[in-house]
Amino acid sequence: DVVATVSEAQALRAAIGDFAAEIDLQPRETELVILPEELRSETVFRLVYEIEFSSNQPAGDWLAYVDAKSGKLLKRKNRVHYTDVAGQTNADVELLQSGDPQQRRSIRYADLFLKDGDETIAKTSSDVNGSYALTPEVDGTYTLVAPLAGDFGVVMNNTNGDATPELTFIVDSSLGGAQAVTWTDSNSLVQDRDAYYWAMFSRDYIKAVDPAFDLLDYPMPIVTDLVDNECNAFWNGIGITFYPAGQQCANTARSASVVIHEYGHGITDFAYRPFTPSGAMHEGFSDYFSATILNDPIIGHGFTGPGTSIRNIEPDRRVPDDVVGQVHTDGLIIAGALWDVRKELGSAVTDQLFHFARFGYSDNFDDYFFDFLLEDDDDGNVYNGTPNFAVIVDNFKLHGIGDYSINVSHEKLKDSEDTSKSFDFTASFLSIFQIDASSVELHLKTERDGSTTTETHAMSPTGETREFTYNLTPQMEGTKISYWFTSADTTGGTSTYPEGGEEDPFTFTVGVDITPPTIAHTPLSDQPVDHDGISVIAEVSDNLELGVGDVLAQFTQNELEPDKFELLPLSGDRFAGEFTLKAWDVGDLIAYSISAEDLASDANMALNPEKGDYSFEIVNGVGRNFEATDGALVADGGTWEWGAPSFFLESGASGSNAWVTNLDGPYDNNVGAELTMGPIDLSTWDKAVLRFNHAYDIE
Incomplete structure (x- = not known):
C-alpha cells in the first residue's frame, strides 16, 4: 500500500514540531519513500515521508522520516558534524628530579571521553603534541572525562587504592571553542604526572629508533606510591612501579632518569624474550637508555638530597678490575662503554647499534660487543672491518669488553696407512683485528726411526676468509707427526693452537694401524x-x-x-x-x-x-620410534610432518625419522601445534611414566 494517509504539511509539522519556536527552520524537500526497518527477526517496509530541512541556530542539515500512515516521527538526524570539544592536554612536570621548577609539557596518548551521564558519546586520545578533538553527533551539554591513562600507559596510585587520576569538565558542544585539560598541583599529584610523562617520552624515543618495535604498545601499568615501601622502583614483566619518598630518599616517580630506566627494562625484556641477558646487562642497558635520552650520564639526580645521585656511567669502569658481582654496579661497565661510543658517534648512530644489537640475544658483555660490531657491519663480513670499527673497539676495549684473541678452527688430521699421499694442513684464523698473513705458520715435529726433526713452514691463504693451508709431502711408514699453529694480528696479538703448542700438539701417524674404533x-x-x-x-x-x-x-x-x-x-x-x-x-x-x-x-x-x-x-x-611408520599420531595445528628432517636436526632421536614442524624449514609463527597419541587404556596399570625425546631451535 503506497498511498499516504498523512499530508506533506502534517508530516513536516511532525518532523519539526518539538523545535523551539525561535529556531529558524527552512524546509527544503519532502518525498515519499519506502523505508526498510529491522524488527526482531524480520524486515518491515514502511511508507514514509523523507523530509530535509535546515536550521541556522543551531546550524543543522536535518534528515527526518515520518510514517506516512500514522504521522509518527520515526527518526531525525543532523547531518552537520561538529568538532566542538577540542583542546590541549598539558601537565606541569619536573624535567629532571624531585623539587625542580615544574614545566608545562604536552600529555600525549591520554584518553578523553565525552559522556552524557554514564553513556560515552565520543572517545579519542591526545596526539603526540597533546592535541585532541571530540565530535558529538548532536550538540548538547556533556561531561569531558580525562584520565591520566591511554593506550600505552595507565597511572595507578597505589596509596590511593590504585586509582587512576582523572579530571572532569562540563562542556557545551554548541558553544564551540577549546577546552584545555591541564594537570597541575591543584588537581593531581606531581609523581603521577612525572611518571606518565616520562614513560610516554621513553616509548616515543624507542619508537623513533625502531618504528616497528610495538611490544610495549599496550596500556602498561604505571604504579606510583607503592604502599609500605620507599627508595626503589622496578619493572615486573608487565609494568613499572615506583616507591613514595622516604626519610632518606625522594619519590622515585619524580626522577626522570629512574622512570626512563625502568621503562628501559621493559624494552630489553621484550626485545630478548624468550631469552634474557645477564642482570648486569639489563641494568647497564637501562642506565644507558636514560643517559642517552637525557643526554646526561647521571642516574637518579637528587635521590638522597641536593647534589646526590644513584649512579654515574661516566667513569671508565672495566672488566675484570671493577666487577663486584652486583648487577647495578657491574652494569656500569657496559653502560660506560656505550656512553663513550655515543660521545664519539653521537646518539643517532649509537642508539641504533645499541638497540638492534640486543636482537643477537647475547647474555654476556663480550658476545654483545660482537653483536654490536655485526650491527655496524655493512658488507656481511665483520672480519674485514666495519664503518665505525675503530671507535667501537677502542671504547669497548677501554672497558675490558670484547674477545680480541685469535680463534683458530682446524679439523685434526687422522692417522693414515697411505705412504703415497700428501697431507693438507688447513686452518682458519679469526679475530676482529686483521690477521698478519706473514705470521701464520705451521710447526712440525717429525719422529721416525728414533730421530726427531722440527720444521716451521709459512702457510698460504686459500682464498676463503682468513683460511690458510700448507701441503706436506708423503711420509714414510712409521712416521709420527706432531704439529701446531702460530699466528699474530696486526695489533700484536698472538695465538698458539693448540694452546699447549709443542707441549700438547696435534698428532697423527703414518703406517700400519693397530688401534680399534x-x-x-x-x-x-x-x-x-x-x-x-x-x-x-x-x-x-x-x-x-x-x-x-x-x-x-x-x-x-x-x-x-x-x-x-x-x-x-x-x-x-x-x-x-x-x-x-x-x-x-x-x-x-x-x-x-x-x-x-x-x-x-x-x-x-x-x-x-x-x-x-x-x-x-x-x-x-x-x-613409538617413528622409523617405519608415523606411529598413528594425529596432528592438529601447525605444519607437522613425519619423515627425515633436513633443517636444524641431522636425524631423529631413534634413527632417521621424526615428527617435525616443517621437515625442511623453520616452524610457522603464531600457531598452536599439537600431536595426539592414543587413547591408551591405563586401567590395569599401577603407574605410568611418559618419556619422549624432543629438540627445538628458537630465536
Missing part, C-alpha cells in the same frame, strides 16, 4: 611391549682417516639362539639400528652388545661393553 653408547632401559621398533644408537669413531667399517649389534632373546643386526650411519659418528625381534612378550629378557671394525688393512675390532652384555626387559607399555 671407539664406541660410545648409552645402555637401553626396559622397553615397552607395544612398540613399532626398538632402536640402538651408538657414536662410533676411529683414529684412521678411512673411517669405520661394519657396526653390528649382537643379541639374544631369553638366552636363545643369538642374532644380530647392522647399525647404519646417520650423521657424523652417529649410527643407528633396530632389533629384529620376531615375537616378544612382557617379561622377555634381551641381552646385547655392539661391535665395530675399522677399515685398516688388517681390520681392528672394538666391543661395547668390552666384556659381557647389556640387557633390558620387555615390560608393559607403549612406545
Whole structure:
C-alpha cells in the first residue's frame, strides 16, 4: 500500500514540531519513500515521508522520516558534524628530579571521553603534541572525562587504592571553542604526572629508533606510591612501579632518569624474550637508555638530597678490575662503554647499534660487543672491518669488553696407512683485528726411526676468509707427526693452537694401524611391549682417516639362539639400528652388545661393553620410534610432518625419522601445534611414566 494517509504539511509539522519556536527552520524537500526497518527477526517496509530541512541556530542539515500512515516521527538526524570539544592536554612536570621548577609539557596518548551521564558519546586520545578533538553527533551539554591513562600507559596510585587520576569538565558542544585539560598541583599529584610523562617520552624515543618495535604498545601499568615501601622502583614483566619518598630518599616517580630506566627494562625484556641477558646487562642497558635520552650520564639526580645521585656511567669502569658481582654496579661497565661510543658517534648512530644489537640475544658483555660490531657491519663480513670499527673497539676495549684473541678452527688430521699421499694442513684464523698473513705458520715435529726433526713452514691463504693451508709431502711408514699453529694480528696479538703448542700438539701417524674404533653408547632401559621398533644408537669413531667399517649389534632373546643386526650411519659418528625381534612378550629378557671394525688393512675390532652384555626387559607399555611408520599420531595445528628432517636436526632421536614442524624449514609463527597419541587404556596399570625425546631451535 503506497498511498499516504498523512499530508506533506502534517508530516513536516511532525518532523519539526518539538523545535523551539525561535529556531529558524527552512524546509527544503519532502518525498515519499519506502523505508526498510529491522524488527526482531524480520524486515518491515514502511511508507514514509523523507523530509530535509535546515536550521541556522543551531546550524543543522536535518534528515527526518515520518510514517506516512500514522504521522509518527520515526527518526531525525543532523547531518552537520561538529568538532566542538577540542583542546590541549598539558601537565606541569619536573624535567629532571624531585623539587625542580615544574614545566608545562604536552600529555600525549591520554584518553578523553565525552559522556552524557554514564553513556560515552565520543572517545579519542591526545596526539603526540597533546592535541585532541571530540565530535558529538548532536550538540548538547556533556561531561569531558580525562584520565591520566591511554593506550600505552595507565597511572595507578597505589596509596590511593590504585586509582587512576582523572579530571572532569562540563562542556557545551554548541558553544564551540577549546577546552584545555591541564594537570597541575591543584588537581593531581606531581609523581603521577612525572611518571606518565616520562614513560610516554621513553616509548616515543624507542619508537623513533625502531618504528616497528610495538611490544610495549599496550596500556602498561604505571604504579606510583607503592604502599609500605620507599627508595626503589622496578619493572615486573608487565609494568613499572615506583616507591613514595622516604626519610632518606625522594619519590622515585619524580626522577626522570629512574622512570626512563625502568621503562628501559621493559624494552630489553621484550626485545630478548624468550631469552634474557645477564642482570648486569639489563641494568647497564637501562642506565644507558636514560643517559642517552637525557643526554646526561647521571642516574637518579637528587635521590638522597641536593647534589646526590644513584649512579654515574661516566667513569671508565672495566672488566675484570671493577666487577663486584652486583648487577647495578657491574652494569656500569657496559653502560660506560656505550656512553663513550655515543660521545664519539653521537646518539643517532649509537642508539641504533645499541638497540638492534640486543636482537643477537647475547647474555654476556663480550658476545654483545660482537653483536654490536655485526650491527655496524655493512658488507656481511665483520672480519674485514666495519664503518665505525675503530671507535667501537677502542671504547669497548677501554672497558675490558670484547674477545680480541685469535680463534683458530682446524679439523685434526687422522692417522693414515697411505705412504703415497700428501697431507693438507688447513686452518682458519679469526679475530676482529686483521690477521698478519706473514705470521701464520705451521710447526712440525717429525719422529721416525728414533730421530726427531722440527720444521716451521709459512702457510698460504686459500682464498676463503682468513683460511690458510700448507701441503706436506708423503711420509714414510712409521712416521709420527706432531704439529701446531702460530699466528699474530696486526695489533700484536698472538695465538698458539693448540694452546699447549709443542707441549700438547696435534698428532697423527703414518703406517700400519693397530688401534680399534671407539664406541660410545648409552645402555637401553626396559622397553615397552607395544612398540613399532626398538632402536640402538651408538657414536662410533676411529683414529684412521678411512673411517669405520661394519657396526653390528649382537643379541639374544631369553638366552636363545643369538642374532644380530647392522647399525647404519646417520650423521657424523652417529649410527643407528633396530632389533629384529620376531615375537616378544612382557617379561622377555634381551641381552646385547655392539661391535665395530675399522677399515685398516688388517681390520681392528672394538666391543661395547668390552666384556659381557647389556640387557633390558620387555615390560608393559607403549612406545613409538617413528622409523617405519608415523606411529598413528594425529596432528592438529601447525605444519607437522613425519619423515627425515633436513633443517636444524641431522636425524631423529631413534634413527632417521621424526615428527617435525616443517621437515625442511623453520616452524610457522603464531600457531598452536599439537600431536595426539592414543587413547591408551591405563586401567590395569599401577603407574605410568611418559618419556619422549624432543629438540627445538628458537630465536
